[in-house]
Amino acid sequence: MYDTLTKQEVGAFEFTGPGSFINDVVVTRSAAYFTNSRQPVLYKVPLSANGDLPDPSAVQALTLIGDWQQGAGNNANGIDATPDGKTLIVVNSSLGALFRVDPDTGEARLIDLGGETVTAGDGILLDGMTLYVVRNRLNQIAVIDMAPDLASGQLVSTITDPAFRVPTTIAEFGNSLYAVNARFGVPDPGSADYDIVQVSKH
Numbered sequence: 001m002y003d004t005l006t007k008q009e010v011g012a013f014e015f016t017g018p019g020s021f022i023n024d025v026v027v028t029r030s031a032a033y034f035t036n037s038r039q040p041v042l043y044k045v046p047l048s049a050n051g052d053l054p055d056p057s058a059v060q061a062l063t064l065i066g067d068w069q070q071g072a073g074n075n076a077n078g079i080d081a082t083p084d085g086k087t088l089i090v091v092n093s094s095l096g097a098l099f100r101v102d103p104d105t106g107e108a109r110l111i112d113l114g115g116e117t118v119t120a121g122d123g124i125l126l127d128g129m130t131l132y133v134v135r136n137r138l139n140q141i142a143v144i145d146m147a148p149d150l151a152s153g154q155l156v157s158t159i160t161d162p163a164f165r166v167p168t169t170i171a172e173f174g175n176s177l178y179a180v181n182a183r184f185g186v187p188d189p190g191s192a193d194y195d196i197v198q199v200s201k202h
Contacts, residue, residue: 011053028085037074040064062106078124091121112152123169139164
């Protein structure tokens with residue numbers, strides 16, 4: 001963790017050992033939550049009201065329970081939170097499923113997509129009641145209209161662009177999304193070019 005004013009490191013936390021893949025993070029007013037793609041666990045770093053970091057001993061490992069299913073390969077990947085921080089949304093890349101997760105208990109409830117899946121789901125972005133799910137190797141962004149209780153959602157469109165080259169995560173600004181091309185699978189990653197693709201929201 002770094003101080004954005006001084007640019008100095010202010011803390012470091014080791015969540016787990018070899019065999020894990022700490023993948024994505026979302027920061028709420030009270031905590032930062034990290035996904036582990038190889039284990040059914042979220043890591044919770046509590047934050048004080050002024051943003052101070054806790055002692056490393058305060059880090060919590062939340063086992064994903066309830067409807068969560070752990071498949072082969074990468075599972076828990078992209079994560080986002082409602083504005084009040086009371087609900088997390090996590091995409092399971094292997095199963096192509098979305099889950100509502102209680103940020104205190106780790107209890108996960110499957111989000112009903114009406115039979116649709118979001119396999120290869122990577123970074124996600126909740127914008128109001130619209131959820132954007134990056135599908136990395138498919139070079140797509142799924143656009144899902146979420147129900148008010150987040151228990152279900154409807155896939156309404158898919159964003160594609162010729163400039164997508166395995167996008168993995170997105171950010172928003174105004175009416176645009178910005179997708180980061182990861183270039184997974186290129187023969188020589190060290191000499192490959194990398195870019196960010198701007199697309200319009202749907």
